Amino acid sequence: MxxxxxxxxxxxxxxxxxxxxxxxxxxxxxxxxxxxxxxxxxxxxxxxxxxxxxxxxxxxxxxxxxxxxxxxxxxxxxxxxxxxxxxxxxxxxxxxxxxxxxxxxxxxxxxxxxxxxxxxxxxxxxxxxxxxxxxxxxxxxxxxxxxxxxxxxxxxxxxxxxxxxxxxxxxxxxxxxxxxxxxxxxxxxxxxxxxxxxxxxxxxxxxxxxxxxxxxxxxxxxxxxxxxxxxxxxxxxxxxxxxxxxxxxxxxxxxxxxxxxxxxxxxxxxxxxxxxxxxxxxxxxxxxxxIHRKNPGQLTLSFNGSEVEHINQLRSFIKLGQATNRQIYEFGVVNRRLTKSTHAALNHLRERGEVTVEAQDGKPVPKNANYLDYKPKREVLFKYTG
Structure with missing residues (x-):
């Protein structure tokens, strides 16, 4: 308009x-x-x-x-x-x-x-x-x-x-x-x-x-x-x-x-x-x-998002020391990311062997299970292995 x-x-x-x-x-x-x-x-x-x-x-x-x-x-x-x-x-x-x-x-x-x-x-x-x-x-x-x-x-x-x-x-x-x-x-x-x-x-x-x-x-x-x-x-x-x-x-x-x-x-x-x-x-x-629409049929948005940027953010965060799933959930939220985006970035690092995960209850952690939530049903720990 x-x-x-x-x-x-x-x-x-x-x-x-x-x-x-x-x-x-x-x-x-x-x-x-x-x-x-x-x-x-x-x-x-x-x-x-x-x-x-x-x-x-x-x-x-x-x-x-x-x-x-x-x-x-x-x-x-x-x-x-x-x-x-x-x-x-x-x-x-x-x-x-x-x-x-x-x-x-x-x-x-x-x-x-x-x-x-x-x-x-x-x-x-x-x-x-x-x-x-x-x-x-x-x-x-x-x-x-x-x-x-x-x-x-x-x-x-x-x-x-x-x-x-x-x-x-x-x-x-x-x-x-x-x-x-x-x-x-x-x-x-x-x-x-x-x-x-x-x-x-x-x-x-x-x-x-x-x-x-x-x-x-x-x-x-x-x-x-x-x-x-x-x-x-x-x-x-x-x-x-x-x-x-x-x-x-x-x-x-x-x-x-x-x-x-x-x-x-x-x-x-x-x-x-x-x-x-x-x-x-x-x-x-x-x-x-x-960003303002130039015509009614066009919706232009402001910034060019980057999945790679979030992966790098998450890698740097975990490198600082081991992090719980609750901490990683909050890290993603504070950095304006959807939890599903943080979940995807974390899976990428796990698949590349850069990050490992251990459950506090000692039981195996299924593939792609990260339990990212404010009150997660399981507490797991992520470690950077390089």
Whole structure:
């Protein structure tokens, strides 16, 4: 979809459609995994700035697509005992119909989705971003150990993003965060001379961005040679500020070649595993990004994946010392690989005689059996033999 002559506020453009798909693909996996978790009673889902609901071109945004994902889960799993609390919020007037507020349009369209009322509670609100985040923090501080939460933050720009607020959200240790940011704009600003001049001389529109970068980089924002270098360092800094155990990102490119990033933070490797799966659903070459479609029939993805690269990664990891199947599972997940890809790489090394495997129970390990999982049914040890 071309952006020429089209408002990015009232039409869901190609990169935003990819963003919503990534969000809902992950949400589907998230519900499926947690729905099978023993003793889990309730999931909290927050779409902090959920947008219009439905746009001029008929496309549905995160709020409606999210609810349809919720409906699909409960339809396919009618016996689940898990309850779901959904909070949809946006404070602005609609860009599609200025006579209505955005959240009014969301509620109007959402009311047609037949959610099971005994299992799903949806609340709508029209709070400004800072106020809404405070309410989310208050809720998360009170949730029980039998509850989990997912917070999706898609701000218009970066003006309200405060690392401390994100850290407050994450501190309950039962929260995952999806954060959408305009990284090309941030990259250009980080490399501009503006970042070093006195605050009173910076144009007012750039002050929030200057403040955000300085907070993330402790008032010493370096220059970056490549966008990818900046995005990686930005992700690392956000992880450190938030206090997240695991992190990842997915790049989304617009028609004008500007890049946005969907950053993901979770306290659990299983959450990262599910996010990887959602990323690979969109980018089947490398699971890292989405390039703008040049025409409706063409879907171009960002990076050229390499099985050889993963084999080399895994070889180097095992060379450092013997590794258990649980450790190799996590190594693959942290490196944004699907477990089936790590399994294939490991089999390649075993077939070449570079790696041997021994079971802790002393029994033989069948060919191609690696038991890669968070909680494997057998513990085995892999050793590099060269």
């Amino acid at each position: 071309s952006s020429k002559g089209v408002s990015t506020k009232d039409v869901l453009q190609d990169h935003s459609q990819a963003k919503v798909k990534l969000y809902t693909d992950y949400l589907s996996l998230y519900l499926s995994i947690l729905g099978n978790t023993p003793h889990l009673e309730r999931i909290w889902l927050f779409d902090v700035l959920c947008g219009e609901g439905k746009y001029k071109d008929g496309a549905e945004g995160s709020a409606l697509r999210g609810l349809r994902t919720v409906l699909a889960y409960f339809t396919s799993t009618p016996r689940t005992k898990v309850k779901l609390n959904v909070r949809l919020n946006d404070w602005g007037q609609s860009d599609v119909d200025p006579k209505q507020k955005k959240i009014q349009r969301v509620e109007e369209y959402a009311s047609t989705i037949p959610l099971p009322q005994d299992k799903v509670t949806v609340r709508y609100s029209c709070s400004e971003y800072d106020t809404m985040l405070e309410e989310v923090c208050t809720t998360l501080k009170s949730i029980k150990s039998t509850e989990k939460s997912l917070v999706f933050i898609d701000p218009w720009g970066y003006k309200s993003i405060k690392p401390q607020k994100l850290m407050d959200l994450f501190s309950c240790n039962r929260c995952e965060i999806l954060l959408f940011l305009p990284t090309t704009h941030m990259y250009r600003f980080a490399n501009a001379a503006t970042i070093d001049i006195a605050e009173e001389k910076v144009p007012a529109c750039f002050l929030p961005l200057k403040s955000l970068l300085q907070e993330l980089f402790d008032n010493a924002v370096p220059r970056f040679q490549r966008f990818e270098e900046f995005e990686s360092e930005l992700l690392q800094r956000l992880q450190e500020k938030i206090g997240a155990g695991y992190k990842s990102s997915f790049m989304l490119e617009t028609a004008s070649r500007n890049k946005y990033s969907l950053f993901f933070f979770t306290p659990h490797v299983k959450g990262l595993d599910a996010f990887n799966q959602a990323c690979w659903n969109l980018d089947k070459e490398a699971g890292k990004g989405h």
